[in-house]
Amino acid sequence: MQSTVKEFKPLIVAFCCNWCSYAGADLAGSSRLSYPADVKIIRVPCSCRVNPLFILRAFQRGADGVILCGCHPGDCHYTSGNYYARRRMTLLFSMLDYLGVDRRRVRVEWVSAAEGARFASVMNDFAATIHELGENVKLEDLRCKQ
């Protein structure tokens, strides 16, 4: 595996809430703004639908970085979902950091339906960070490697 120098192509999983961030991604696309193809979007009804297990499972299945996008605080379609998500993710990220996993591999960003440009720039920035960090080793599941 080590001898052949393979270009590192990160896999980034982005959980996007249906009402804001997914629409933001859509806008980025229809505005022809580019963001890395490494980003795989998973649409969720609300950012608070994302269970901490989802984040870990994404890493297990080969993600090198996981980002959660939702409506801006105060703008949740369900009034308060993103407030709960905010607390949960803060604690989860802190725990991952505590276990020695690089804290830059996980991120939460608030992106509204009108922020296509912001969506693209967030993803570009996150992809650059993950590129720099390299492959996820600490939370990998060897069985899932090709």
Added chain:
Amino acid sequence: MLKLKTANADALYSRISDSAKLYLPVKRAGQVNYDLWESGCEVTLGEMTVKSPKDLFFPQSEDLMAFRVSGKSIEIENPELPTEPFVLFGVRACDARSFDVLDRVFLSDPVDSYYEARRNCGTVVSLGCLEPLRETCFCSVFGIDLAEPEGDVQAWVLGDEMYLSAKTEKGEKLLAAVKDLCEETDGAPLAAAKDEARAKMAKNPLADLDLTGFDGEHMMEKFNAPEWKDLYQACLGCGTCTFVCPTCQCYDIRDFDTGHGIQRYRCWDSCMYSDFTMMAAGTNRKTQMERFRQRFMHKLVYFPANNEGMYSCVGCGRCVSKCPMHLHIAKVIRTLGGKKQ
């Protein structure tokens, strides 16, 4: 018989590991478990390992086959059977007997090829106890002589000397490779030490457990004993007792979806778990009382009934010291055994 100074044990381990992987009790993060020997590791022969050495022959989880899916074709890969020789060092008499129990399960028809392959690759160096390792030891109850363990090579540590004696061809081969590190001896000081060990064992708190009535003859009587209802009460339904047990041999076969195929593996199962032997129709043991009873009935009644009286408990005392609720086999034998039938 050979002997060497225990201070030189590292040279012995190093020599053995030149030709084979060497597994022995090593302390890591505060706990002693069988682990691969590496220079500088903390070999701890004087303590009971948390997990038993059965892991080396019957790993907690092991791949059985893999299915790779590409397009419409499915490829099946069988892992190769292990062929690499290894040495298992420091196995106590109780654990050495546990291999006989496992052999009866895995080497009788149909033979478990994975277990058999590992068994063939492994050389067992057993370590005689010159005193009971812990107060929870009760191997003598099952007719095991703590000072004369079974194995390819027998070893004893007396004072600052280690004695080694080959019992099988495999064992002789192993000792031939380390002969120059040792000197010949007749092992005379051992005899008295062994007798002393047996005398101490006889005084161990659990040595007086009475197995009377634990046999095929009294199966239904034991099964229907009203005491089970009280005995199991505090059982958490965790798998500690089964996972530290040297003779528990139940496993589950599972499929893991890797995203690009299926990995079929087996892993230890525990009769204490609610999904044990779960089938489409449900599980045949619905209450924790039934599960609890099953574990002890299997070890003390069913197994001896099917194996010429051989119990599938070896008295290592691991479950006795590890059960979070102290509901162990000693308590069961105390409560249900020894009655005039």
Added chain:
Amino acid sequence: MQAVAEKVIARAKELLASGEVQRVLGWEKGEFDYERTPALFEQGNIDKLVYDKFCAANLSKKLVEVSKLEGKTLALIKPCDSLSLNQLLCEHRVKRENIYVLGVGCKGMEGKDGLCMKCEFCKGKNFAISDEVIDDESCREVPQSDRFAAVRELEEKTPEERYAFWRSELSKCIRCNACRNVCPACTCIKCVFDNPDSGVAAKANVDTFEENQFHIIRAFHVAGRCTDCGECSRVCPQGIPLHLLNRKFIKDMDTLYGDYQAGEDAEARHPLINFTKADAEPSVVLNRGE
């Protein structure tokens, strides 16, 4: 302690004899001096009831099942167990009307190897819930301790050191699930790890990911409800300091959302089912100094 223990046993017998309670949930002796097993007592076997310095096991979880039985059960509850019980009551897992809570004074519990870890970090001698309390002055002394010291020490290490520490600890895990099964906050009828459809196996320690995942998720699932009773670490056959995971969550919640002790107030909403508009963003983790 001796005097308290005698009063406790006498009172239990009295309540049972008077018919006020139908059974008693307490501890009985085991094979060895230090072994105490939780047990149910009725008129016939009440003489086996003991209360002494080895009664470390937290009986509150047992009440989930016992409180469903007909009639009242007398439960012997130590100060730290009362937090677990109160939390369970708050979650409607225990039928309050079916239990009589006898708060029993405690001077710290011991196991085979001396004082229990949980008692080194005693959280206090007050009873969060009780119908009656039997204790004395000697049972009210709270030893001074800093339960977050070990968490802080780990936080101050480098990520690589932390990773190495947790790998060496978690790799010992044998997936016996004792931590989960003993935990008074783990009362799900079907655990996510017992659900074959969840894709996570409860009994296989196939690789390092599974070990990490199990312990992170278990700690997360009890976060906010964990009273830090320390049972998980006490029962772990491999001596993994599982309480350091729970305490990390507790410490973070205290720092970010204000001090909170699960089980103290049955009416309170715990930090994970609550929020304020001014909560910190998850990026606080990122911006924390090394």
